[in-house]
Amino acid sequence: MNYSTLLIAVLIALGGAYLLGRNRARTLASQGAKMHSLPTHYGALVALWTTLPPLLLLLLWAVFETRVVDMLLTLQLPESIRLAGEADVRLALSKVHNLAKDSSLMAESNLSGAAAHLVDLQARTSLLKGGVILALIFAGLGLTWRRIQPDMRARGEVESIVRKLLFLSSAIAVLTTLGILASVLFEAIMFFQKVSPIEFLFGTTWSPQVALRADQSGSSGSFGAIPLFTGTLLISAIAMFIAVPVGLMAAIYLSEYAASNVRQVAKPALEVLAGIPTVVYGFFAALTVAPLIRQWGETAGLDVSSESALAAGLVMGIMIIPFVSSLSDDVINAVPQSLRDGSYGLGATKSETVRQVVIPAALPGIVGAVMLAVSRAIGETMIVAMAAGLAANLTANPLDSVTTVTVQIVTLLVGDQEFDSPKTLAAFALGLVLFIVTLALNFVAIKIVQKYREQYD
Amino acid sequence: MTNSNLTTRQKVEASMARRRASETRFRLYGMASVLFGMLCLVVLFGDIFSKGYSAFSQTVLTTEIYLDADYLEISTTSDEQALMNANYEGLVKNHFKTEMQPSGRKERRQLYSMISAGAGWQIQKEILADTSLIGQTITIDLIMDDDVDQWFKHDHGNDDGSTRLSEAQLGWLDSWVESGDLHTRFNTTFFVNGDSREPELAGIRGAMTGTFLTLLVTFLLSFPIGVAAAIYLEEFAPKNRLTEIVEININNLAAVPSITFGLLGLAIFINIFGVSRSTPLVGGLVLTLMTLPTIIISGRAAIKAVPPSIREAALGLGASKMQTVFHHVLPLALPGMLTGTIIGMAQALGETAPLLMIGMIAFVVDVPGFINDPSTVLPVQIFLWSDSPERAFTERTSGAIMVLLGFLIIMNTAAVVLRRRLERRW
Amino acid sequence: MSIIENHKTDGKPFCDSAKLSARDVCVHYGEKQAIFDVSLDIGKNEVIALIGPSGCGKSTFLRCLNRMNDTIDICKVTGEIVLDGGNIYDPKVDVVPLRATVGMVFQKPNPFPKTIYDNVAYGPRIHGLATSRVDLDEIVEKSLQRAGLWAEVKDRLHSPGTGLSGGQQQRLCIARTIAVDPEVILMDEPCSALDPIATAKIEELIDELREKYTIAIVTHSMQQAARVSQRTAYFHLGQLIEVNSTDKVFTTPEHQLTEAYITGRFG
Incomplete structure (x- = not known):
């Protein structure tokens, strides 16, 4: 039985169990028993005990089935393959899986034994799975149903189970962070066993392709990530150069100057910019902005790369404008009116008040907002993947082509992945750097903004 | 007060010309910034439209x-x-x-x-x-x-x-x-075909179905989990260190680059749990983790907006905390939560980077039928096509972007309408 | 004790040496009218107290005198207010020099998040009143001295103004206002957020400032009005009911509403 059938079975059991439990409670009540809880509580309790254990088992099964099956299968492989190494075993296993799917191929292969075993195994586990799940359903149903008695505290039990489920849901956020950390950390450690962290963090040559033949030059690849870091910083800097002044001035204009009807139109219009998918910006950058810049550059006699950092940075800046403006808007609105009044009362003009009182007062919040924007620019992937290049140039010239951390992660992981080659693992090392840097930026920025808000609350 | 003989008023008058000019300049910078933002929007839409409108005829x-x-x-x-x-x-x-x-x-x-x-x-x-x-x-x-x-x-x-x-x-x-x-x-091919190497035969049906299945998985997982987490944090969580860590975590997670979620999907869902690559299932799992912070944060705001008097009224009648939350608070907070969920789903709809990591970038001709068939999604299809040199593919990429933006506009409008119609002002 | 339609102000709303004269001032907040045809003179170098129950429009009227109400979008002012012969609501008038001439101190102390020195130097700097650093130092010192704060802060001029106590903050705000060397100072319940000792210091200060400035003070406390002012104006529901010398208002008020208020029958 496959997962969807079993899931449907569990869902049917859920409804059935609820009705059975509720009816038993009603029957007892109608016979004159004084029930502790409402019939629906008994129904819910039976339903929970009937479906939660099988659901948990299904989840565990889904997680471990492939690994257990593959382990058993490995034992069935011919000795020669088993001893040849992990990569060969994996290859053979996938062949076995293919053979098992298409029986017509099975005859003429040295793996046919293993394949036949797999077919057999699959049939048996499927049967076993179905049996165990059904047994759990009925066991849960029967046992809980029998426990329904007038003095049973069904409500308390249901509530404590639900409370635990609610807690588990909120714990998923923490698990996600740990999951990200673990997933990048383990592969990154494997990477650092092959390439020294010093070389990775301070090397200036990035050419991750591992040579096909041993005698080719640079056969082990070169993993100096400095050009990636500078490329990321260059593009982020260009983006910030656009987004911070424009976003901040737009926020100031909308909150201090604009009439309310202008604000009502302009604010949502700017926010639309934030809702446009990054892949659309990437397309715009690569197909419209980059050629335009190249054209202008040529008429000005400049040598502009077709994948210039400027194009990606400009478009990224446009994307981040609404981000900066809406965060700054919140921050500026949090500055108390009394400070503005104090300044106006002394005869300051609006711009003097904004520049010398409102902005200094809002500065911590604005710094926090800009940090969040920087973190966003560093982590942005699609615009740079589509509009920035792959060439790891160590340059500060915005007309040159540079590459970024995120572009390299995408490039290294799209296509064939070999989890024993430094090329694939390098992506996780880059991911680790990216995660740590953005997490630190976000953490500090969120703290700053929170502190700032409390100051004027 | 000052050493010179001029009065304050005279000195202020003397400074006015310079200050008025500076005031006007500042105001113009502000106006220019707003206009620049709006201009970008117009240029972007205009550019996509002018490139893409012809994709709808054949x-x-x-x-x-x-x-x-x-x-x-x-x-x-x-x-x-x-x-x-x-x-x-x-x-x-x-x-x-x-x-x-x-x-x-x-x-x-x-x-x-x-x-x-x-x-x-x-x-x-x-x-x-x-x-x-x-x-x-x-x-x-x-x-x-x-x-x-x-x-x-x-x-x-x-x-x-x-x-x-x-x-x-x-x-x-x-x-x-x-x-x-x-x-x-009218280019029906564009809507009924899957991907193809031939631009005139390439369509977005496969990508749209993939998107639909992926978002279905995302919604089915993220909505209940997000609502449950919001309820726990807002109504049941004790005010202690652990809760604080969870809260900080959620705020940080909302700002983590999406690509790292892709790394998690690849390393954990695919390599450890053995979920098959390129499927709406694994895509949905990754997007669930990504949208959860958005849903939890908006869900908490919605619960906070329900006035304490409602809770007190229910508790005063002898309802348990759990009954109060599920019978009274949750129904009132649900519209707000739904709005947040729609916005989260709209984000997920436009997301590309993490899906590249988990192999949803494969060239898939067949329209996926179920959540574990290999498939791609609309934004990734756009990414794939944008790389093709043929002019016809540029046109189709823009056409696909128009379809994607159309869906986003519908979802965001729905969120706004829902908020206006259902959210109560206390 | 009902409101009198088009009430004519009792007492002596006008005086000979008027610094500011308001004529038929009406204020509307959107649809709602907050001030009804108020006419009042404020004499040179006098302290006039504006009193009345909450919501009577006394603060609104005060804010008309240097056009602070301009910062509120829905607020519309009609009538005229003449300062030294010119109507301040003339469309040609710029609020910047006006507010430099008619300074304001607010209910809640609102020092800028800057140093004490920069708070006081803010006005002279924006208006270009000081020609040199030495000049500016002198203005700051004199202003702080006049506000009676110099001795307390002279050793920490460069620490933040927000670190001072409430009373000190309010005196800092007064120093900030007189640093611009205005001619009129408007005070909107300047002591309502302060303790009695701080209040006494401010009242003393107001008395000293009278020599040089014309002061209009809105206050909730009748004792304060009696202590600091020479004339008192009583507002009720947006109308100016009575203006007289402070002694007369508190001993033999002409209007029954004034009497009811000062004897504590409402307020």
Whole structure:
């Protein structure tokens, strides 16, 4: 039985169990028993005990089935393959899986034994799975149903189970962070066993392709990530150069100057910019902005790369404008009116008040907002993947082509992945750097903004 | 007060010209910034639209073609296998060879290349639908190759030599245009086909189905989990260190680059749990983790907006905390939570980067049927097509972007309308 | 004790040496009218107290005197207010020099998040009143001295103004206002957020400032009005009911509403 059938079975059991439990409670009540809880509580309790254990088992099964099956299968492989190494075993296993799917191929292969075993195994586990799940359903149903008695505290039990489920849901956020950390950390450690962290963090040559033949030059690849870091910083800097002044001035204009009807139109219009998918910006950058810049550059006699950092940075800046403006808007609105009044009362003009009182007062919040924007620019992937290049140039010239951390992660992981080659693992090392840097930026920025808000609350 | 003899008023008056100018300048900077933002929006939309509107029409050639039973070696009694395998492409080529009389092999090849490789499939479809057509002459709109399509839609009438078509081809085309046989129609292919290497046959149905399945998984997982987490944090969580960590975590997670979620999906869901790559299932799992912070944060705001008096009223009547939350607080907070969920789903709909990591970038021709079929999603399809050099693909990429933006506009409008209609002001 | 339609102000709303004279001032907040045809003179170098129950429009009227109400979009002022012969609501008038001439101190102390020195130097700097650094130092010192704060802060001029106590903050705000060297100072319940000792210091200060400035003070406390002012104006529901010398208002008020208020029958 496959997962969807079993899931449907569990869902049917859920409804059935609820009705059975509720009816038993009603029957007892109608016979004159004084029930502790409402019939629906008994129904819910039976339903929970009937479906939660099988659901948990299904989840565990889904997680471990492939690994257990593959382990058993490995034992069935011919000795020669088993001893040849992990990569060969994996290859053979996938062949076995293919053979098992298409029986017509099975005859003429040295793996046919293993394949036949797999077919057999699959049939048996499927049967076993179905049996165990059904047994759990009925066991849960029967046992809980029998426990329904007038003095049973069904409500308390249901509530404590639900409370635990609610807690588990909120714990998923923490698990996600740990999951990200673990997933990048383990592969990154494997990477650092092959390439020294010093070389990775301070090397200036990035050419991750591992040579096909041993005698080719640079056969082990070169993993100096400095050009990636500078490329990321260059593009982020260009983006910030656009987004911070424009976003901040737009926020100031909308909150201090604009009439309310202008604000009502302009604010949502700017926010639309934030809702446009990054892949659309990437397309715009690569197909419209980059050629335009190249054209202008040529008429000005400049040598502009077709994948210039400027194009990606400009478009990224446009994307981040609404981000900066809406965060700054919140921050500026949090500055108390009394400070503005104090300044106006002394005869300051609006711009003097904004520049010398409102902005200094809002500065911590604005710094926090800009940090969040920087973190966003560093982590942005699609615009740079589509509009920035792959060439790891160590340059500060915005007309040159540079590459970024995120572009390299995408490039290294799209296509064939070999989890024993430094090329694939390098992506996780880059991911680790990216995660740590953005997490630190976000953490500090969120703290700053929170502190700032409390100051004027 | 000051050493000079001027009064304050005189000194202030003296400074006014400079200060008024500075005030005007500052105001103009502000206005220019807002206008710049709006201008970017207009240019972006205008650019996409001008590149993409033509993706919704398709050039076809109305042809009367004789379905020669002898040539195809089939008859009304043939079994399906024979009907499937007959040489329809050859039939189409033959038809045009006799009709247009190309001279020499080069011209013949040029002639054939003007008809889409899908023309044979069109004939096959007709015959499979109605075998009685065999041996008859039918009138059919044959799909043209993308070069012809682009020429007819864009270059026809203003030949600037940019077309890749040859003299002979242009001659045939002119005659078809004159007879009115060559015309455009609504591009249904774009909506009913999956991906293809041939631009004129490529469509977004596969990507749209993939997107739908992925978002379905995302919604089914993230909505209940997000709502449950919001309820726990807002109503039940003790105010202690652990809760604080969870809260900080959620806020940080909302700002973590999306690509790292892709790394998690690859390392944990695929490599450890063995979920198959490129499927809506694994895509949905990754997007669930990504949208959860958004849903939890908006869910908490919605619960906070429910006034304490409601809780006190329910608790005062003897309801348990759990009953109060589920019977009174949750129904009132639900519209707000739903709004947040729609916004989260809209984010997920536009997300590309993490899905590249988990292999949803594969070239998938077939339309996925279930959550564990290999598939791609609309933004990734856009990413894939944008890399293709053909002009026709640029057009289709823009067309796909228009469809994507259309969905986003619908979802965001729905969120705004829902908020206006259902959110109560206390 | 009902409101009198088009009440004519009792007492002596006008005086000979008027610094500011308001004539038929009406204020509307959107649809709602907050001030009804108020006419009042404020004499040179006098302290006038504006009193009345909450929501009577006394603060609104005060804010008309240097056009602070301009910062509120929905607020519309009609009538005229003449300062030294010119109507301040003339469309040609710029609020910047006006507010430099008619300074304002607010209910809640609102020092800028800057140093004490920069708070006081803010006005002279924006208006270009000081020609040199030495000049500016002198203005700051004199202003702080006049506000009676110099001795307390002279050793920490460069620490943040927000670090001072409430009373000190309010005196800092007064120093900030007099640093611009205005001619009129408007005070909107300047002591309502302060303790009695701080209040006494401010009242003393107001008395000293009278020599040089014309002061209008809105206050909730009748004792304060009696202590600091020479004339008192009583507002009720947006109308100016009575204006007289402070002694007369508190001993033999002309209007029954004034009497009811000062005897504590409402307020």
